[in-house]
Amino acid sequence: DAKTTQPNSMESNEEEPVHLPCNHSTISGTDYIHWYRQLPSQGPEYVIHGLTSNVNNRMASLAIAEDRKSSTLILHRATLRDAAVYYCTGASYDKVIFGPGTSLSVIP
Amino acid sequence: NAGVTQTPKFRILKIGQSMTLQCTQDMNHNYMYWYRQDPGMGLKLIYYSVGAGITDKGEVPNGYNVSRSTTEDFPLRLELAAPSQTSVYFCASTRDRKNIQYFGAGTRLSVL
Numbered sequence: 001d002a003k004t005t006q007p008n009s010m011e012s013n014e015e016e017p018v019h020l021p022c023n024h025s026t027i028s029g030t031d032y033i034h035w036y037r038q039l040p041s042q043g044p045e046y047v048i049h050g051l052t053s054n055v056n057n058r059m060a061s062l063a064i065a066e067d068r069k070s071s072t073l074i075l076h077r078a079t080l081r082d083a084a085v086y087y088c089t090g091a092s093y094d095k096v097i098f099g100p101g102t103s104l105s106v107i108p
Numbered sequence: 109n110a111g112v113t114q115t116p117k118f119r120i121l122k123i124g125q126s127m128t129l130q131c132t133q134d135m136n137h138n139y140m141y142w143y144r145q146d147p148g149m150g151l152k153l154i155y156y157s158v159g160a161g162i163t164d165k166g167e168v169p170n171g172y173n174v175s176r177s178t179t180e181d182f183p184l185r186l187e188l189a190a191p192s193q194t195s196v197y198f199c200a201s202t203r204d205r206k207n208i209q210y211f212g213a214g215t216r217l218s219v220l
Contacts, residue, residue, distance in 0.1 A: 032206045034208075034209070036209070042213075043198050043211035043212060043213055043214050044151070044198070044200075044209075044211050045211070046208045046209065046210075049206075049208070051206075085150075087150065087151070095153060095156060095164075095166060096141060096153065096156075096202075096209060097153060097167065098143070098150050098151040098152075098153070099150065100149075100150045101150045
């Protein structure tokens, strides 16, 4: 099964960029890399996903390493509403396995 | 669209009781998943299904059963509830594993 590792926690000052790393060294060539976030007392919500190329959407950017063994979720300007647990996921065949997540704190 | 609907939202069980957690999606998604999330922890995959009539085990299937008789519904059955099954249960669906997973609001279960 695809395994992911992430730092347990990170801090950011409000209005500053945040780079959240994820290692997925066992990912296969056809597995997409997904990122989700979970606000307190809510279910996870989609943030961004990609296969090989860097991706941008209104919420964030995703930078994928050339060897695909790691990726970085980039929040360009952290706000207090971005305080959440961020998960990168590895999809092995039809299983979608969540990593342990990074708890992001945003300091006003 | 209602998306993914889970019922009940909360439930308290006594040790040894059984119950079924309901999950319904109206997006015609083939793939559906059940996760559990223990306090302060990440999500663990219990069971998943890639279509009606097809189910498979995830990371932590012991103590649970599932069925998938229709595309829309993916119920999770707990037999002989134990305190270790106290958790928040999330159901999710997606068109295929490359695409976005949509999550329900969760069922908070306590086994006392």
